[in-house]
Amino acid sequence: MSVLVxxxxxxxxxxxxxxxxxxxASQMLEYGTQVVGGVTPGKGGQTHLDRPVFNTVADAVKATxxxxxxxFVPPAFAADAVFEAANAGIELIVxxxxxxxxxxxxxxxxxxxxxxxxxxxxNCPGVITAEQAKVGIMPGFIFKAGRVGIVSKSGTLTxxxxxxxxxxxxxxxxxxxxxxxxxxxxxxxxxxxxxMNDPETDAIIMIGEIGGSxxxxxxxxxxxxxxxxxxxxIAGQTAPAxxxxxxxxxxxxxxxxxxxxxxxxxxxxxxxxxxxxxxxxKTLAEVLSKGK
Amino acid sequence: xxxxxxxxxxxxxxxNVPVQEGISADSVMAAEEAYRQIKSETNSKFAVIKAxxxxxxxxxxxxxxxxxxxxxxxxxxEEAAAVARNILGGVLxxxxxxxEGKKVNKIFVAKDAYxxxxxxxxxxxxxxxxxxxxxxNVIMYSTEGGMDIEEVAEKTPEKIFKEWVYPGGGLMPxxxxxxxxNLGLSGTAFKNCVKFVTNLYNAYIGTDASMLEINPLFKxxxxxxxxxDCKLNIDENALMRHPDIExxxxxxxEDPTEVEAGQYNLNFVKLDGNVGCMVNGAGLAMATMDxxxxxxxxxxxxxxxxxxxxxxxxxxxxxxxxxxxNVKAIxxxxxxxxxxxxxxxxxxxxxFNKLGNIExxxxxxxxxxxxxxAKKLIDExxxxxxxxxxxxxxxxxxxxxxx
Numbered sequence: 001m002s003v004l005v006x007x008x009x010x011x012x013x014x015x016x017x018x019x020x021x022x023x024x025a026s027q028m029l030e031y032g033t034q035v036v037g038g039v040t041p042g043k044g045g046q047t048h049l050d051r052p053v054f055n056t057v058a059d060a061v062k063a064t065x066x067x068x069x070x071x072f073v074p075p076a077f078a079a080d081a082v083f084e085a086a087n088a089g090i091e092l093i094v095x096x097x098x099x100x101x102x103x104x105x106x107x108x109x110x111x112x113x114x115x116x117x118x119x120x121x122x123n124c125p126g127v128i129t130a131e132q133a134k135v136g137i138m139p140g141f142i143f144k145a146g147r148v149g150i151v152s153k154s155g156t157l158t159x160x161x162x163x164x165x166x167x168x169x170x171x172x173x174x175x176x177x178x179x180x181x182x183x184x185x186x187x188x189x190x191x192x193x194x195x196m197n198d199p200e201t202d203a204i205i206m207i208g209e210i211g212g213s214x215x216x217x218x219x220x221x222x223x224x225x226x227x228x229x230x231x232x233x234i235a236g237q238t239a240p241a242x243x244x245x246x247x248x249x250x251x252x253x254x255x256x257x258x259x260x261x262x263x264x265x266x267x268x269x270x271x272x273x274x275x276x277x278x279x280x281x282k283t284l285a286e287v288l289s290k291g292k
Numbered sequence: 293x294x295x296x297x298x299x300x301x302x303x304x305x306x307x308n309v310p311v312q313e314g315i316s317a318d319s320v321m322a323a324e325e326a327y328r329q330i331k332s333e334t335n336s337k338f339a340v341i342k343a344x345x346x347x348x349x350x351x352x353x354x355x356x357x358x359x360x361x362x363x364x365x366x367x368x369x370e371e372a373a374a375v376a377r378n379i380l381g382g383v384l385x386x387x388x389x390x391x392e393g394k395k396v397n398k399i400f401v402a403k404d405a406y407x408x409x410x411x412x413x414x415x416x417x418x419x420x421x422x423x424x425x426x427x428x429n430v431i432m433y434s435t436e437g438g439m440d441i442e443e444v445a446e447k448t449p450e451k452i453f454k455e456w457v458y459p460g461g462g463l464m465p466x467x468x469x470x471x472x473x474n475l476g477l478s479g480t481a482f483k484n485c486v487k488f489v490t491n492l493y494n495a496y497i498g499t500d501a502s503m504l505e506i507n508p509l510f511k512x513x514x515x516x517x518x519x520x521d522c523k524l525n526i527d528e529n530a531l532m533r534h535p536d537i538e539x540x541x542x543x544x545x546e547d548p549t550e551v552e553a554g555q556y557n558l559n560f561v562k563l564d565g566n567v568g569c570m571v572n573g574a575g576l577a578m579a580t581m582d583x584x585x586x587x588x589x590x591x592x593x594x595x596x597x598x599x600x601x602x603x604x605x606x607x608x609x610x611x612x613x614x615x616x617x618n619v620k621a622i623x624x625x626x627x628x629x630x631x632x633x634x635x636x637x638x639x640x641x642x643x644f645n646k647l648g649n650i651e652x653x654x655x656x657x658x659x660x661x662x663x664x665x666a667k668k669l670i671d672e673x674x675x676x677x678x679x680x681x682x683x684x685x686x687x688x689x690x691x692x693x694x695x
Contacts, residue, residue: 027630076532101500101530102422109427110459139629139660154575156627160683163627163659167682180574182424209575212424235578238563238585239594246559246574246596248529249424259582276586277579278683 002129003149003174003194003201004092004120005033005068009133012060012090013038014081015072017048020096024072024137025049031134036064057088070126070135071095078122079104082185086117093185094135095122102248105183112185119185123247125155125177136177146171148284149195151188151218152207153180153247157235157277161205164281170288173201180247182212189218196228203229203288205280206271208262210236211249215262223269229287232271233280234259293526294346298400299540300524307495309488310518312510314402316344323376326401327369337367338404341375343384345394346545348523353386355379356393362386365404372401397544405520409513415520416475417441418489419505420496423456429496431455431463431489433471437508463493481515488517499537500530549612556608558597565590567690568613568622572601572631580625587687589694592619601626603639603646610643614650621653621693623686628660637666641673653678653693657686 005011011028015021016038026049029035037052037060044055054060057069069085071078071093078097085093100122112119120127126136130145142159144166152158155177162172176191178184188208195201208215215234222230237259239245241252252258267273274283295303298316305311315326323341330339343350343362350362360378376399385393406413415437423430434452436444445452453474457463465486472485488509496504505523512518531538543551553560559574563581567589571577574596581591593613597605606624613622626636640656657680658666670679680686 075529099529101533102502102527103429103497103500103530106422106427106429106459137630142629142660152575154573154579156571156573156629157575157579159627159629159660160576160579164683182422183427207575209578214425217425233579235575235582237582238565238591239578239581240561240563243561245561245578245594250574250578276583276687277576278583278687 005133007132010066011068012066021072031140033133068092075099098123121179123181124179129174130172144171147202149201150175151191168281168285182249188214206232219269232266296344300522324373327372340402342400343396344398347388349386355382414511415508418509484517502527561594565592566620568592568619570609587690603642607643624656633658633666634662637669655689
C-alpha cells in the first residue's frame with residue numbers, strides 16, 4: 001500500500017521541458033517512477049525524454065490517465081499550475097516551486113477546500129515511497145525500503161533523517177516533504193494521519209521547525225489517535241525571534257511557535273522529542289525496539 | 293521587506309487611504325523648508341517631526357546620548373531645524389531596536405492631526421495580517437489605539453476584535469461596517485471609517501503586504517479617519533511583481549553582511565555566537581545551529597548555501613563568516629544528494645587555498661553521495677581541515693573546537 005504514491009502512480013510533470021523539470025523528470029524515471037508525460041504550454045505535440053508533451057494538464061490527463069502531477073514552474077506561475085492540475089482531475093499535486101507569493105497560496109488553499117485534489121508543498125522536496133516511486137527532488141538512493149514514515153518541513157533534514165534510519169538498520173515506507181512555506185497544501189497533522197493509517201508504516205518521524213502551529217496541531221491529534229510511536233525534532237532552537245530563517249514560514253511570531261514551545265507540546269502529547277538532529281535515527285530505533 | 297513610514301504612506305495614498313500627510317527630509321535645511329510649506333498649507337504653527345527607521349516605539353525612544361525623542365511636535369521653523377539637527381545622523385534607541393539602536397538618515401515632517409474642532413478626537417488600532425492556521429487574512433482592531441498592542445492583548449483581550457476575510461470574496465461591506473460599529477463610530481466618521489477599511493484592505497492585497505499596521509488609526513476633530521502612523525511589510529516572494537516597491541528598499545537599515553550575502557544569493561542571518569556554519573537547506577541549517585549549541589558552542593550565523601554548494605559559494609560563505617571576529621570555528625555541513633560530496637570537497641579545498649591562511653579550525657561534514665571519497669579528499673589535502681561523515685562525529689569535533 002504505502003501512502004500518496006506507489007509504483008502504479010502515473011505522473012506528469014508541469015514545467016516538463018525547463019531545466020529543473022527535465023533534470024528531475026529524468027531522475028524520477030531512473031528511480032522507476034511512471035512518468036507518463038509532461039506539460040509545457042505551446043510545446044504540445046513534441047516529445048521530451050521519450051515522453052509526450054501536452055499544452056494543458058487536461059490534455060495530458062485525457063491521453064495518459066495521469067493521476068499525479070509534479071510542478072516545477074517558476075513562482076509567478078505556480079499557483080496557476082496548481083489550479084490547472086486540480087481542475088483537470090489530478091488527485092495528487094506535488095508543488096516543488098519555492099518563492100510563491102503567500103497571497104497566491106491563500107487563494108490556492110481556499111480553492112482546494114472541499115475538492116478531491118490533494119496538494120503537497122509548495123517549497124518542498126516532494127514525496128517518495130521507497131523503491132516504488134519518487135515524485136520529488138530527493139536523492140532516491142538514501143531511501144531504502146522499510147516501515148518508517150517521515151513527515152518533514154525541510155528537504156535536506158529529511159535526507160539526514162532517512163539516512164540515519166537506514167544506518168540504524170531500518171528503512172522508509174513513505175517520506176512526505178510538506179514544505180516550509182507559511183501556507184501549504186497538506187499540513188503536518190494531515191501527513192501524520194496518512195502515515196498513522198498506513199498498514200505498512202510502523203513508526204513516524206515528524207520534523208518541524210519554528211513558526212506557525214502545525215506541529216502543535218499534529219501533536220494534539222497524535223495524543224487522541226496514537227497507535228504508533230512518533231519521534232519528533234523541531235529545528236530552530238537557537239533561532240532569534242522575528243527573523244526569517246531561510247524558509248518563508250520559519251519565523252518566530254510569538255511565544256507559542258518557538259522550538260522550545262513546540263518541543264514541550266510534542267512531549268506532552270506522547271511524542272518522543274530529540275534535541276539533537278544527530279539522534280533522530282538512533283532514538284527511533286530505541287523507541288521501536290522498546291515497543292516490541 | 294520593511295518600508296519606512298513615509299514610503300508606506302505614499303503607497304497607501306495610491307489606494308485612496310487618507311494619511312497624516314507630510315514631507316520627508318534628509319537635511320536640517322530641508323526640514324525647515326518642509327515646516328514652512330506645511331505651515332502655509334495648514335495655517336497652523338504645529339507640525340510633527342518623526343524619525344524614519346525600521347522599528348517601532350520611536351515616540352518614547354531617545355537619540356543616543358541626548359534627551360531628544362524620535363517623534364516631537366514643533367511650533368516654529370527654528371524649533372523644526374533644532375529638532376532635525378538633533379535627530380538626523382543620531383542613533384535612535386527604542387524598545388524594538390535593542391541597545392545598539394538605529395541610525396536616522398531621514399525624518400518625516402508631518403502635519404498636525406490633533407487640531408481642535410467640533411468633535412472629540414479618538415485613537416484606534418487596526419492591522420491586517422495573515423492568519424497562518426486559517427490560511428486567511430485577518431483584520432485585527434481595537435479601540436485602544438496609540439498603545440502597545442501586545443500589552444492590550446495581554447491585559448484586556450476583550451478589547452481586541454478580529455475579522456477574517458474569506459479569500460474567495462474579499463472583504464465584504466458588512467465586515468467593514470462591523471469594524472466601524474465596533475469602534476463606536478457614527479455619522480460621517482462611520483462612513484469615513486468604512487471607506488478607510490475597504491481601501492486599506494485593497495492596499496494590503498494590492499501591495500502583496502505581509503503585514504500592514506495602522507497605530508494609531510485616528511479620528512480627527514472634523515470626523516476624518518486617517519492613518520497617523522503606518523508599518524508596512526511586503527512579502528519578499530511577491531517583489532517580482534512590484535519593481536516599484538522593491539526600488540524603495542533601504543539597505544542602510546539592514547545588516548551589511550546580510551546585504552552582501554544576498555548579492556551571492558546566499559541566505560544569511562547574522563547571530564552573535566562563536567561558531568560559524570555553512571549548510572545546504574534551511575531546515576538542516578537551523579538543525580546545525582541547534583547542534584552547535586548542544587555541543588557547547590553558540591551559532592554565529594544562519595547560512596543556507598542552497599542546492600549548489602560549489603567552490604564559488606563556499607568561498608563567498610567563508611568570506612562572509614570570517615568577517616565576524618567572534619568566530620572561533622566554522623562547521624560546514626552538507627548533505628549531498630544530487631550534489632556529489634566529492635565535488636563539494638573539491639570546492640572547499642579550492643576555496644580554502646584561495647583564501648590562504650584561515651587560522652581557525654574548519655570542520656567539514658559531508659554526507660550522502662560519494663561521502664567516503666570526499667572525506668579522503670579532505671584528509672589528504674594537507675589542509676588544517678577536519679572531516680566527518682556522521683552528524684554525531686561533527687558534533688564531537690565542534691565540542692573539541694570550542695572546549
